[in-house]
Amino acid sequence: MKAITAAALALALAGCATAQSHEPQGAADTAAPSGPMFTPTAIESRGSVTVGGVAIPYRAVAGTLVVHPAGWDDSVPIDRKRDEDAADDVPDSEASMFYTAYFKEGAPAASRPITFLFNGGPGSPTLWLHMGAFGPVRVETPDLAHGSAPYRTVANDQSLLDVSDLVFVDAPGTGFSRVAGEDKAKAWYGVDQDIHAFTVFVRDFLSKYGRWTSPKYLYGESYGTMRAAGMTLALQRQDIDLNGVILLSDILNWDLIPDDPQVNPGVDLPYIVSLPSYAATAWYHKRAGAGRELEPFLKEVEAFATGDYALALLKGNNLSDKERQAIAAKLHGYTGLPVDYLLKTNLRIEYGALQKELLADQGLTTGTLDTRFTGATLDPLSKIASNDPQGSAIGAAYTAAFNDYVRTALGYGAGTHYEGGLDVYGSWDYKHQPPGAARPLIALPNVLPDLAVAMKQNPKMKLLVTGGYFDISTPYFAGWYELQHLPVPKELQANIAYKYYPAGHMIYVNPALLTEMHSDVADFIRRTDGID
Structure with missing residues (x-):
């Protein structure tokens, strides 16, 4: 299954840089130093987008958070230390994960929903969801035809900023995210390593921006659905409950390929x-x-x-x-x-x-x-x-649009390459340790057990499962079938809603269906955010 999609970013005036320390592409290939390998970054800007006839002013932050492999311990007063119990099993590596966050101006952070969005691959950044679906700006591509430059971006009147703050996150090694250290492939390029990285990112983001009490959502596309399902349980182990999870073009059990x-x-x-x-x-x-x-x-x-x-x-x-x-x-x-x-x-x-x-x-x-x-x-x-x-018809448009938008509107990425796709599919570590297993299994990954345990432990968490009829990479009926075999009681099966569209993998490339999808997702968030 090839690297996959999802899209949409925002109108923003070039803002003031609060911090900046970009790693050049070659830095990911150097041996690990004894101290920290990356420095967090953040560049702020402001903009406004109109959704449903209502103008929504927002603050945008383009930046990075530094995450460490499983077993790393930050409780001791030195720059970097491994957990003593884990010994040499902890990879010698760090990752700098790039994100673009949009916060509605004037909204109370304590009760404002926040949604973390990501594409899949494995090896895909999140420019697709950012520039195609829910960011404040989206790229226009011709329906069912190959476009050509100059590519046009427009204000996205279907941005999800009407119901939630948004955080678009690039996986380690993709986009502006970087990995470093002699064990970088072992540390980040695998099912459980990837779930760990995004789980730590969400936890640390909540702390950095004071969002612990906010209603929380994950939105994953394609391989990002496997990540999201695995994260439901991984986040609970960090004492983080989710209000809801939206799966677009899901593939949770790879035995169905x-x-x-x-x-x-x-x-x-x-x-x-x-x-x-x-x-x-x-x-x-x-x-x-x-x-x-x-x-x-x-x-x-x-x-x-x-x-x-x-x-x-x-x-x-x-x-x-x-x-x-x-x-x-x-x-x-x-x-x-x-x-x-x-x-x-x-x-x-x-x-x-x-x-x-x-x-x-x-x-x-x-x-x-x-x-x-x-x-x-x-x-x-x-x-x-x-x-x-x-992929041939729209890939160049999305890549060009995001590279222009992030550098001009968000003021991020000068002199730095945006990695549009990482060739890790064949070398990905597909072993996964589901709940109840003593060790990672040598089998095609299946995160249905993770999702089932998470739903049993948090019966308030809801799922919205979406897909397109014309998608062969993640067939809609396979997605429906796997969730019909989710091992949860009947009353929890009612927590899952399904919606399928006459579209392909990336439903949002069709403007009319993007409008319908926005309505469905926005309604899902409103029904589950716990706000009267």
Whole structure:
């Protein structure tokens, strides 16, 4: 799964610098010194954005907080020290995490909600949510087409500043965040290391800005949903309860990714839960479901996927030729893929295959993050898609818009490179230690146990689960399925709300759907902030 998205930042006058000490990109590759490796930074500016016809003045802070690996102890009077019990298991490293915070002017901090937002990847910064969704400024991109410079930014009348203060956070090593020390990869690039970094960041941010009593929210996109779910329990262990968590394009259980069936035979569930997104794609490109409305069509596909299709896959080699032909014909009707091709795949459509094959007769590949996008196929002889047309269409616009905005409006980043994507997917440490396990598990990560324990310990915490029908990177039905298996009592299942949109992974790229999504998220925060 490739590095993923989310976006939107703000109007702001260049402000006064309260502190500044940027690390050049090369600093992350140096050996650790004996003392502190980074210095916190903060640059303030001010602006205003109008949401719902109401002007909202805000104070913006672009800066960094320094965090340390798990086991680090700051209770002794020296610059840096490891916990004595942890001994040499604590990596010799530090991270400087970049954030952009927006505080509504004149709002009482004690009761004003605050939301921490982040993208995923792993290896993605949070320019997507910042510049596309909820910051005070957003970039305009053409719908379903490749844009070109000059890129245009506009005041974002769908910013979430109407209901919450906002903190957009870049993961260690991405954006303006930096890591240093000889153990930096071991310290920060893994499931549990990443959860730890963001948990410590939130804790220290609450202290720095006096927000301990505020209603608190997490907003994670894509891999950021795995981070957010893991953080629910990690934050509780720091005595921090959350009012709510918003998951956009969720992936909490990586066993549901439809990887190559020849490499991982006998694991059939990923193909079942991905089928509705394949059908949505075929429907959009008029290869299936002719004359049907999308949502009733998908309900039919969901029933087939969890019924006859699931039973057929479970039979494995015991499936008769007659049954195999019947299932292939049904799959053809839902996906538009040729029956002969489906028989060759043993009825299992792996990640990247539908994108490559659906429009192969036109020499086109569909998007992965948003399958409504199309682009020329790079390698017509490949088995799966080797490019994502949506990423190619909008990536440059988001990167350019944020680089300009952060340097001109926020006054941050002079002489410093903004790392738009970190290539750590293949080397990421995927071991995760769920509650109840004695050690990190050698398995694909699954943070459903963390989320379940957090909900049991804090029954007031609510979840809003959102996604797009045309997203194959994190299929909407897979997200729904995993949360239907969250091990919590029935009364806590009522704490979870679901909303899906006729969109891809990044719902907010469509202005009309951004308006709808803003309404849904704002309503969720208002209903759960504990304020009468």
